[in-house]
Amino acid sequence: MNIEVFLTEAEIAQEFAESIEARDLPEKFFYWFPRSVRAWLDISQNSTASCFRQCWENVSDHAQNLAANADSTVSVISFGSGDGAKDRLLIKALEHAGRNVKYFPVDASQTLLELACSAAEDAEIETMGIKADISSPMHLVLASDAAESPKTFLVAGNTLGGFDPLDQVRHLAECMHSSDRLIIDGEIFHEAVLARGEDPATRRFALAPLATVGVAEDDGELRFEHKRDDRHNGLHLVTRFFRADRDLTLGVPGEPTLPRGERVFLNFRYTYTPEAFRWLLAKHAGLKILEEIVSSDGYCILAVCSR
Numbered sequence: 001m002n003i004e005v006f007l008t009e010a011e012i013a014q015e016f017a018e019s020i021e022a023r024d025l026p027e028k029f030f031y032w033f034p035r036s037v038r039a040w041l042d043i044s045q046n047s048t049a050s051c052f053r054q055c056w057e058n059v060s061d062h063a064q065n066l067a068a069n070a071d072s073t074v075s076v077i078s079f080g081s082g083d084g085a086k087d088r089l090l091i092k093a094l095e096h097a098g099r100n101v102k103y104f105p106v107d108a109s110q111t112l113l114e115l116a117c118s119a120a121e122d123a124e125i126e127t128m129g130i131k132a133d134i135s136s137p138m139h140l141v142l143a144s145d146a147a148e149s150p151k152t153f154l155v156a157g158n159t160l161g162g163f164d165p166l167d168q169v170r171h172l173a174e175c176m177h178s179s180d181r182l183i184i185d186g187e188i189f190h191e192a193v194l195a196r197g198e199d200p201a202t203r204r205f206a207l208a209p210l211a212t213v214g215v216a217e218d219d220g221e222l223r224f225e226h227k228r229d230d231r232h233n234g235l236h237l238v239t240r241f242f243r244a245d246r247d248l249t250l251g252v253p254g255e256p257t258l259p260r261g262e263r264v265f266l267n268f269r270y271t272y273t274p275e276a277f278r279w280l281l282a283k284h285a286g287l288k289i290l291e292e293i294v295s296s297d298g299y300c301i302l303a304v305c306s307r
């Protein structure tokens with residue numbers, strides 16, 4: 001297995017300790033620990049995620065339009081690839097359309113990256129994994145420079161929603177050349193998003209990094225809150241935090257305490273109205289939307305974009 005490393009395990013461990021200190025855990029830690037990987041795979045393989053799978057299956061039917069220059073090899077770079085299951089649907093369709101594909105899954109989670117690489121290798125796809133921090137514009141450029149244009153960038157499974165989407169989508173657009181494509185999905189805001197705070201699998205996922213350092217759900221309160229991002233109409237987000245109900249000692253080097261009443265902010269997730277999703281891509285990031293697919297339940301939207 002071939003994995004290029006721009007972000008080391010030691011750097012992630014150091015950042016985790018600092019994030020615990022700052023009481024604010026960024027998105028990458030929710031896929032890093034074995035407990036988190038298990039919790040994420042439970043969610044991504046269950047029925048609530050089926051709208052994403054459906055969009056990636058449907059877009060694969062349009063394989064001819066998913067990469068420019070129909071004769072050449074296409075490099076597929078997936079930012080936040082996870083286990084790469086959706087990426088492989090698309091790659092197989094490109095191959096069936098006669099394209100030669102090189103695959104570059106990019107992720108901060110060593111375990112998920114290994115899953116993506118080994119499954120792609122089993123499917124006889126030429127693969128090089130890249131361990132990088134996709135919240136860093138520099139890492140995005142380094143990862144995209146690992147391959148030659150024409151490139152097809154993938155951002156699947158509402159990965160965009162785990163970051164500030166306004167910043168992240170612009171950084172993604174900056175990596176693209178005229179012959180490149182970006183295929184990106186987003187979750188449409190709907191009532192069920194608000195009920196996720198009661199779903200045991202989602203609660204397990206949200207608490208997994210803290211559970212790994214010894215915090216149990218009954219040590220405090222795990223809260224989900226729905227907010228609107230006032231920078232543009234139709235941008236919704238659900239934030240999550242844990243508030244300790246008693247003094248806790250955390251199982252990380254130095255054994256820091258989380259005193260009673262203190263909060264740790266967990267990762268957040270954006271969802272959008274279809275108009276806000278289009279605005280992000282077309283107006284805010286200046287991309288052209290070449291094709292759009294909405295799942296039959298209306299909960300997932302996917303766009304194929306060029307510069």
Ligand SMILES: C[S@@+](CC[C@H](N)C(=O)[O-])C[C@H]1O[C@@H](n2cnc3c(N)ncnc32)[C@H](O)[C@@H]1O
Nearest residue numbers: 028031080081082107108109133134135156157
């Ligand atoms: C919502 S999951 C989507 C995974 C996959 N694309 C799918 O559709 O199943 C987000 C992915 O982004 C990765 N990720 C989160 N923050 C990251 C960061 N800062 N740098 C690199 N990868 C990150 C996670 O490890 C995870 O695999």
